Amino acid sequence: MEIILIFISAAIVNNFVLTYFLGICPFIGVSKKVETALNMGMATTFVMTLTAAITWLINTYILIKFNVPFLEYVAFIITIASLVQLVEMFIRKVSPALFRALGIFLPLITTNCAILGLALFAVLREYNFIESVVFGLGAGVGFTLALVIMAGIREELEFMDVPESFKGAPITLLIAGMLALSFMGFAGLLSV
Numbered sequence: 001m002e003i004i005l006i007f008i009s010a011a012i013v014n015n016f017v018l019t020y021f022l023g024i025c026p027f028i029g030v031s032k033k034v035e036t037a038l039n040m041g042m043a044t045t046f047v048m049t050l051t052a053a054i055t056w057l058i059n060t061y062i063l064i065k066f067n068v069p070f071l072e073y074v075a076f077i078i079t080i081a082s083l084v085q086l087v088e089m090f091i092r093k094v095s096p097a098l099f100r101a102l103g104i105f106l107p108l109i110t111t112n113c114a115i116l117g118l119a120l121f122a123v124l125r126e127y128n129f130i131e132s133v134v135f136g137l138g139a140g141v142g143f144t145l146a147l148v149i150m151a152g153i154r155e156e157l158e159f160m161d162v163p164e165s166f167k168g169a170p171i172t173l174l175i176a177g178m179l180a181l182s183f184m185g186f187a188g189l190l191s192v
Contacts, residue, residue, distance in 0.1 A: 010138030041144025052136025
């Protein structure tokens with residue numbers, strides 16, 4: 001049951017984008033079309049899940065074992081950068097169109113603070129291996145959910161009569177704020 005609660009908590013209650021405000025750059029930048037947002041979300045979910053697993057192994061069997069927890073940030077950043085390079089090469093090979101659509105945001109997964117935050121939260125919360133992987137998957141699903149919701153709203157806004165002064169960034173930031181407020185309504189429901 002606790003595994004399910006960790007997943008729901010990471011995906012909805014403590015959504016990385018809309019509650020912790022981590023990963024805002026791709027949230028705003030890639031959320032213009034639902035298809036692109038979904039693909040970016042799936043790539044980020046894959047990286048988050050692998051990051052959770054690999055950083056747990058590195059932390060448990062290297063950093064703690066050799067009493068070098070001060071290398072946590074460096075080890076985690078190197079792990080994340082390596083995983084993103086693998087994902088980038090895979091997407092470039094499998095779907096060149098998606099690779100072009102994601103553009104600069106694909107390599108920016110490396111610097112996405114949501115992924116580093118995931119690794120650090122898992123250590124801070126002292127999750128075991130399975131809990132870390134579920135936490136990574138849940139955080140990725142929550143990230144994808146936020147991206148797709150935002151993209152859906154932004155696609156619909158193209159057909160709306162929006163005042164000139166609100167077009168572009170102002171309406172996008174207002175919607176992001178309203179989404180964050182709605183997700184914060186879940187705050188405190190789960191503490192996992």
